Amino acid sequence: MLLRLFLTLVLLSTPFLERTLAEETFPERPLKIVVYTESGGVIDQTARQLALVLEKSNVAVPVVVENIKGGGGLVAIEHILRQPADGYTLFALTSSVISKAVASKRESRLELLDYLALVVDDYECLIVHREGSLKTFEDLKSFVRSKNSNSNWVGPASGGTDHLFAQKVWASLGMKANWIPYRSGGEAIAAILGKHGDVYVGNPQDTLGRPDLQVLAVASPQRLKGFESAPTFAELGYPELSGESLWRGFALRSETPANVRARWKVLLEKATSDPTWQQFVLAGAALPRFETDDEFRSIVHAQIESDKKLLF
Amino acid sequence: MAELDFFNGILVGLASVAEPFNLLMIGFGALLGILFGATPGLSPSMGVALLVPLSFGMDATTAFFFFVAVYQAANYGGSITAVAINTPGTPAAVVTALDGFPMTQQGHPESSFGYSLYASVVGGIIGAILLVLFAVPLAQVGLYFGPHEYFALAVFGLSTVVAFSTKAPLKAIVATLFGLLVSTIGTDPFSGLERSTFGVIDLYDGVSLLPAMIGLFALGEVFEQFSRKSQAQKAVVSTMESLLPLKRVFAFPRVLFGSSVLGTAIGVIPGAGATIASFICYGRAKKVSRTPEKFGDGAAEGIIASEAANSSSVGGALVPLLALGIPGSATDAVLLGALTLHGLTAGPELVRQRPDVVYGIFVALFVANFAIYFLGRFGVQIWIRILRIPQSIVISSVFLLCLWGSFTVRNSVFDCWVCLLFGVLGYGMKRGGYPIAPLVLGLVLGEMIEMNFRRALLMGEFSLFFTKPLSLVLLLLTLISLVSPVVKGSLRHGEPD
Numbered sequence: 125m126l127l128r129l130f131l132t133l134v135l136l137s138t139p140f141l142e143r144t145l146a147e148e149t150f151p152e153r154p155l156k157i158v159v160y161t162e163s164g165g166v167i168d169q170t171a172r173q174l175a176l177v178l179e180k181s182n183v184a185v186p187v188v189v190e191n192i193k194g195g196g197g198l199v200a201i202e203h204i205l206r207q208p209a210d211g212y213t214l215f216a217l218t219s220s221v222i223s224k225a226v227a228s229k230r231e232s233r234l235e236l237l238d239y240l241a242l243v244v245d246d247y248e249c250l251i252v253h254r255e256g257s258l259k260t261f262e263d264l265k266s267f268v269r270s271k272n273s274n275s276n277w278v279g280p281a282s283g284g285t286d287h288l289f290a291q292k293v294w295a296s297l298g299m300k301a302n303w304i305p306y307r308s309g310g311e312a313i314a315a316i317l318g319k320h321g322d323v324y325v326g327n328p329q330d331t332l333g334r335p336d337l338q339v340l341a342v343a344s345p346q347r348l349k350g351f352e353s354a355p356t357f358a359e360l361g362y363p364e365l366s367g368e369s370l371w372r373g374f375a376l377r378s379e380t381p382a383n384v385r386a387r388w389k390v391l392l393e394k395a396t397s398d399p400t401w402q403q404f405v406l407a408g409a410a411l412p413r414f415e416t417d418d419e420f421r422s423i424v425h426a427q428i429e430s431d432k433k434l435l436f
Numbered sequence: 437m438a439e440l441d442f443f444n445g446i447l448v449g450l451a452s453v454a455e456p457f458n459l460l461m462i463g464f465g466a467l468l469g470i471l472f473g474a475t476p477g478l479s480p481s482m483g484v485a486l487l488v489p490l491s492f493g494m495d496a497t498t499a500f501f502f503f504v505a506v507y508q509a510a511n512y513g514g515s516i517t518a519v520a521i522n523t524p525g526t527p528a529a530v531v532t533a534l535d536g537f538p539m540t541q542q543g544h545p546e547s548s549f550g551y552s553l554y555a556s557v558v559g560g561i562i563g564a565i566l567l568v569l570f571a572v573p574l575a576q577v578g579l580y581f582g583p584h585e586y587f588a589l590a591v592f593g594l595s596t597v598v599a600f601s602t603k604a605p606l607k608a609i610v611a612t613l614f615g616l617l618v619s620t621i622g623t624d625p626f627s628g629l630e631r632s633t634f635g636v637i638d639l640y641d642g643v644s645l646l647p648a649m650i651g652l653f654a655l656g657e658v659f660e661q662f663s664r665k666s667q668a669q670k671a672v673v674s675t676m677e678s679l680l681p682l683k684r685v686f687a688f689p690r691v692l693f694g695s696s697v698l699g700t701a702i703g704v705i706p707g708a709g710a711t712i713a714s715f716i717c718y719g720r721a722k723k724v725s726r727t728p729e730k731f732g733d734g735a736a737e738g739i740i741a742s743e744a745a746n747s748s749s750v751g752g753a754l755v756p757l758l759a760l761g762i763p764g765s766a767t768d769a770v771l772l773g774a775l776t777l778h779g780l781t782a783g784p785e786l787v788r789q790r791p792d793v794v795y796g797i798f799v800a801l802f803v804a805n806f807a808i809y810f811l812g813r814f815g816v817q818i819w820i821r822i823l824r825i826p827q828s829i830v831i832s833s834v835f836l837l838c839l840w841g842s843f844t845v846r847n848s849v850f851d852c853w854v855c856l857l858f859g860v861l862g863y864g865m866k867r868g869g870y871p872i873a874p875l876v877l878g879l880v881l882g883e884m885i886e887m888n889f890r891r892a893l894l895m896g897e898f899s900l901f902f903t904k905p906l907s908l909v910l911l912l913l914t915l916i917s918l919v920s921p922v923v924k925g926s927l928r929h930g931e932p933d
Contacts, residue, residue: 191485281628310769314706
């Protein structure tokens with residue numbers, strides 16, 4: 125009887141033991157983080173910072189960052205989907221990848237990803253030339269009205285997070301403007317510095333080291349440290365624009381085993397609470413955040429629906 | 437930290453660069469840059485991007501001296517394979533190949549390698565001098581370029597097609613138009629809609645420029661050699677024993693210094709870059725030359741114009757990066773990110789916070805050019821030996837190198853197919869007597885022309901193209917560039933025999 129009870133207990137605990145063992149042994153070989161931009165971009169920096177923190181104290185294997193650029197993240201998604209679903213390849217993505225997939229009508233590929241953790245909120249904001257006539261958000265409203273839908277808003281390509289945020293701002297203000305797309309944020313900033321455009325839609329970190337630029341309004345819930353003079357959209361009476369961000373997060377292939385996924389979640393939670401990580405995020409005028417599972421999935425799905433409405 | 441005056445800043449920079457480890461890293465960066473540049477498929481921006489992770493073990497100053505050396509040297513390195521085997525290592529070296537390769541084929545590799553090395557170094561040093569002396573005012577000039585000016589500059593660049601079309605003007609126009617047409621493939625950044633991608637994700641950003649160019653030039657040449665297999669295959673035998681003396685490059689002062697200054701100025705304009713600088717300076721060199729008919733058949737001035745322009749554009753492109761925090765080129769964009777990874781922010785604040793980095797970069801650029809000179813002189817002995825290898829082995833190796841180089845651009849097999857397709861196209865064009873450079877010119881400038889034209893129309897009236905002074909001047913120069921050969925031709929016809 126005792127023997128039967130013992131065997132039953134052993135059999136019942138096998139999956140748990142397996143899972144625990146897998147959680148403890150993963151990873152056994154080098155991990156790879158796939159980035160959809162060239163080295164040096166914001167998401168590339170984020171992935172490399174994560175690799176450093178993971179290697180420092182969380183895993184005993186090397187963490188390699190691989191840049192698979194092209195198609196605003198679509199090429200990287202296809203690359204991820206071709207890898208084995210063993211958890212050894214992590215995808216570093218931003219909300220911009222979701223927008224690209226929706227804009228190119230490839231959102232079905234997004235369903236094949238498992239959204240592991242959203243780790244950074246980089247809030248959207250409106251930026252102008254400090255020496256221009258626009259000093260406050262009220263100035264901007266009057267200016268846009270006076271230009272009768274012909275003010276020039278600059279930023280990266282159409283259909284991206286910045287362009288869609290501009291559309292939301294116009295909808296909230298009940299007015300229209302021209303969206304002038306550039307190949308990169310850097311070229312669009314040059315257009316503002318050269319006074320060829322009126323407003324740049326981007327993120328607060330775009331103004332770091334560029335004293336000629338000024339943030340007029342930011343979508344963060346509270347005023348950001350280092351940008352205390354920039355009011356939030358909520359303060360300005362546009363709560364619907366609050367919380368809009370170019371988030372950064374990590375995903376796996378959807379068929380990744382649950383135990384490996386659970387291990388990743390623990391690793392990411394530990395890494396993102398590391399002071400080095402927190403300092404890195406804050407230095408870029410962004411805010412650390414940690415959303416996983418249903419929360420992250422619902423953020424992605426809400427964005428897909430919202431983007432579809434704006435784009436089509 | 438209080439802002440340093442210029443003289444003290446340079447002293448701080450000198451002290452920083454003079455540290456033995458920093459000097460060593462500049463030399464190592466120059467060596468790696470030359471090798472990266474000489475590898476088809478590895479552009480300067482990709483070379484620097486690959487080395488960003490390596491820099492984590494260095495402090496910020498050492499890392500940036502290293503990167504600047506790689507950046508400058510890669511622009512020279514691109515000319516090596518262009519001159520040796522008609523395989524441009526970088527997009528800008530396409531123009532160098534036009535005269536460099538024929539000169540090598542004529543049995544003068546010491547001259548073709550010599551001219552490209554010396555012009556690169558002189559151009560690089562002039563670019564560095566202009567960066568050091570005029571960074572702030574030059575950056576403001578760069579910002580003056582709006583969509584109207586960019587459009588006019590690109591159209592002016594396109595007008596240099598006349599420089600490649602002496603023998604068959606109609607065919608050159610057809611090639612240019614085809615290049616422009618290919619440049620429309622990809623996502624339209626204004627509407628977000630895909631154009632001629634046929635649902636292929638690899639075409640979402642358009643046809644990858646490097647594999648296309650490698651195919652057009654190198655594979656086209658390989659196919660040409662294959663088709664002539666019945667003919668005796670001979671290795672290039674040089675007619676000289678030692679490298680061309682340095683003073684020979686100074687025999688063309690107008691082209692050398694003019695291209696260096698113009699190349700720097702074009703480099704300052706964010707997004708214009710080394711390739712456009714090379715094309716424009718080549719066109720200008722042909723115009724001012726006393727022997728324009730030699731261009732395309734191994735003219736020293738052609739090599740000098742291209743190399744001086746693309747090397748000097750490095751100093752120019754660093755102007756907006758250091759003065760404004762705006763990337764002046766694709767490589768600058770990688771450098772900007774790398775600065776952030778090292779906890780620094782590019783822009784006017786950087787010179788106050790870290791004068792050792794900014795002034796150090798100024799000094800490092802000079803040191804890098806000297807390193808390129810010595811490494812280049814040593815390297816030429818090796819490149820010339822490679823030319824002595826039998827052609828059959830060289831051709832097979834080039835074929836593999838082309839496919840490997842195309843693959844490395846994005847780790848994509850699709851790009852190998854692009855390379856092969858453009859290789860067949862390049863071969864067909866050669867057979868049909870169509871010049872290849874105008875096609876590349878159309879490919880390079882197509883996006884710039886279209887995007888800026890549309891931006892300009894969205895931002896204001898059409899008449900602004902003619903009322904904005906710089907735009908007007910550039911459009912007038914375009915007109916002169918297009919009309920002058922016709923006028924010269926009719927005057928020549930009118931002359932008594």
